[in-house]
Amino acid sequence: MNSFRKSICYGILCFAFLTCKSSAPSGGISRQAEAIQSPTVVIPGDYPDPSVAKIGNAYWATATSSNWFPAYPLLKSNDLIHWETKGFVFEKKPDWADYYFWAPEIAPENGRVYIYYTAHKKDGNLCVGVASADKPEGPYRDHGPLVCQKDGSIDGFPMRDENGRLYLIWKEDGNSVNQPTPIWAQPLNEERTALTGEKKELFRNDAPWEANLVEGVSMIRHGDYYYAIYAAAGCCGSACTYGTGVARAKSLLGPWEKYRQNPILTAEPLWKCPGHGTPIEKDGRHYFLYHAYSEQGGIFVGRQALLREFRFTDDGWIAFERNATPAASVAGQFRDDFNSSELSTAWNWSVFRQPVIQVRKGQLQLTAQPDKFGDYIGHRTLSPNYTAQAVVVPQANGPQTGLAIIGDDNNAIGVSAQDGQVRVWRLEKGKEQSLGTAQAGNTSAITLLAKVENGSRISFSYSTDNGKSFTPVGDRSIDGTYLPPWDRALRVGLTAKGTTSQTAQFDSFSLNSGL
Incomplete structure (x- = not known):
């Protein structure tokens, strides 16, 4: 895979959580030092x-x-x-x-x-x-x-x-x-x-x-x-x-x-x-x-x-130091319109399979794989409550192009679009189960939406009018408690399942944390 990468700044996400009051003597500690004395998340996520x-x-x-x-x-x-x-x-x-x-x-x-x-x-x-x-x-x-x-x-x-x-x-x-x-x-x-x-x-x-x-x-x-x-x-x-x-x-x-x-x-x-x-x-x-x-x-x-x-x-x-713990609430946004020639450093993939990707002309192209839920890239989550959207480009005889909450290669829950149909699916220990379908019809773009609450309650919907209105598909509260591997956390990301001659196309991805 080519080095399609660009830096992103975590500064907008590393909120100072400075709501605690100082227990130090007057004039003894600056506001920044005071915050550091209490446990302060400076690099949120996994x-x-x-x-x-x-x-x-x-x-x-x-x-x-x-x-x-x-x-x-x-x-x-x-x-x-x-x-x-x-x-x-x-x-x-x-x-x-x-x-x-x-x-x-x-x-x-x-x-x-x-x-x-x-x-x-x-x-x-x-x-x-x-x-x-x-x-x-x-x-x-x-x-x-x-x-x-x-x-x-x-x-x-x-x-x-x-x-x-x-x-x-x-x-x-x-x-x-x-x-x-x-x-x-x-x-x-x-x-x-x-x-x-x-x-x-x-x-x-x-x-x-x-x-x-x-x-x-x-x-x-x-x-x-x-x-x-x-x-x-x-x-x-x-x-x-x-x-x-x-x-x-x-x-x-x-x-x-x-x-x-x-x-x-x-x-x-x-x-x-x-x-x-x-x-x-x-x-x-x-x-x-x-x-x-x-x-x-x-x-x-x-x-x-x-x-x-x-x-x-x-x-x-x-x-x-044992100061009062400040309120910690991570909220932030990430959006990728794929306008760079390099893939953002925010994206991860499996150590066991390197995806084949091209980023050009404002579009991410991800080569499909036929097994499990296909190939994928994922982004860290920053909060147990978030929404993620992906704008996918349907293709005649194209692959299943989707958005998923990912634990690892064998465990994921997602929604995919293919041939005018939107389908919600669940993969556990490598075995797939369909959780619902809907007919989106012929359209130039489909916006897929995932909503996650409390880290593990997942629901999906889709839009054919550029995100103005969304139609639910599948169960409104899918249980994702089984997803996290023992030593790491979830990713939310983009998927492509089909033959290796097929390529999934994405116009954008956005993540909004801290609902």
């Missing part, structure tokens, strides 16, 4: 395991993409609040990896930018790899996997010891086989191509609140100590139990001491299961960029990137 670093005069972030592609979005900000997508680490999969692109860590050093990442090895298990570039926006060159343990290796983080020697910190994924989860450290050569020496265990899941795992370690050195901020327990899904703890040591290789008052970050009124992030310093103050599920959007919107200030306590630990 951005798990966020990582951030200052490079030059700007901040750069990335996040897990899992089985959505391209892998690892690259976002830029001047203030840690407003973010703009600048590209991706991988638009083509590394030769050694096939899926589960997790937990990237962005780490600049000596004029280069390194991305330590996790991916599933072909005919193997999860491994920690590394890629590098001369500048944060890339292009990135992959150096392959650094460590691939039998039970899996994930969540790589680079750190230098007190003597300046470079180490890779990572988790052995023992919980995948009902075993403990050691956090390891091992020397890494300066070329970032191989581990050297012997690995040493720093700590493992041995506290009751940590349950079956510790993971997502990021480190910061301050004063006499190295601090490891880590996540524990269940990361994902509606039954998640994630929390954040801290351990400290005067030497990188330990001994490590866990804080007796762990966890230091837990569920709050509007956010649950907080964890797996990166500390960052700005203007002499310390912040943590991490993910959490919103209580309202939950698994349907996904783990969103939050920013929060922390401080080092007098007794040598880390504490997050």
Whole structure:
């Protein structure tokens, strides 16, 4: 697929949520700093395991993409609040990896930018790899996997010891086989191509609140100590139990001491299961960029990137401020009229099948596929309540051209137009069911409309008069609770089902969040 891409700015979506009143002494904290002390969503939507670093005069972030592609979005900000997508680490999969692109860590050093990442090895298990570039926006060159343990290796983080020697910190994924989860450290050569020496265990899941795992370690050195901020327990899904703890040591290789008052970050009124992030310093103050599920959007919107200030306590630990939680309500709009020659960076697709797309003359052309619900591209959702519209161009003997709420390749609910008929369908575990049809007749364009409430109540309608009036089709409340995969959130997007000689045509797509 050609690189049909353009940047979009998340600044209009990263609402400051500044409605809380300050609990600080008069004149002590600016309005922006006050907002950051409370959990503030700065990158709304599905951005798990966020990582951030200052490079030059700007901040750069990335996040897990899992089985959505391209892998690892690259976002830029001047203030840690407003973010703009600048590209991706991988638009083509590394030769050694096939899926589960997790937990990237962005780490600049000596004029280069390194991305330590996790991916599933072909005919193997999860491994920690590394890629590098001369500048944060890339292009990135992959150096392959650094460590691939039998039970899996994930969540790589680079750190230098007190003597300046470079180490890779990572988790052995023992919980995948009902075993403990050691956090390891091992020397890494300066070329970032191989581990050297012997690995040493720093700590493992041995506290009751940590349950079956510790993971997502990021480190910061301050004063006499190295601090490891880590996540524990269940990361994902509606039954998640994630929390954040801290351990400290005067030497990188330990001994490590866990804080007796762990966890230091837990569920709050509007956010649950907080964890797996990166500390960052700005203007002499310390912040943590991490993910959490919103209580309202939950698994349907996904783990969103939050920013929060922390401080080092007098007794040598880390504490997050516990101000009143501000009201959080994401609302925003996205519209794509396909007037550029490049596809917007807002679009994703399956890591298992790269779509064939052309964008030209104000139209998106998507080559059809015959299986399941065809080929597709999807956009992140930002709220559990939203509407999406797609203007499709009917063709004689054309493919099923549609709009869908997408979980993955085997699970979706959508509406499609073909040969004058509009049909609502449901795909669960690869099996399709028709939920209703309507006759739209011969028309030059059909506007398909999806309405979603509470993340999972879905209904569809269509218009043949440029969106002036809509006719419902199918069930008025289709249950989509089965759609989200365990580790990621839904997308809403465009579909094309038919023979590979057929091409679906779309004039526009729009998404309106926060009904």
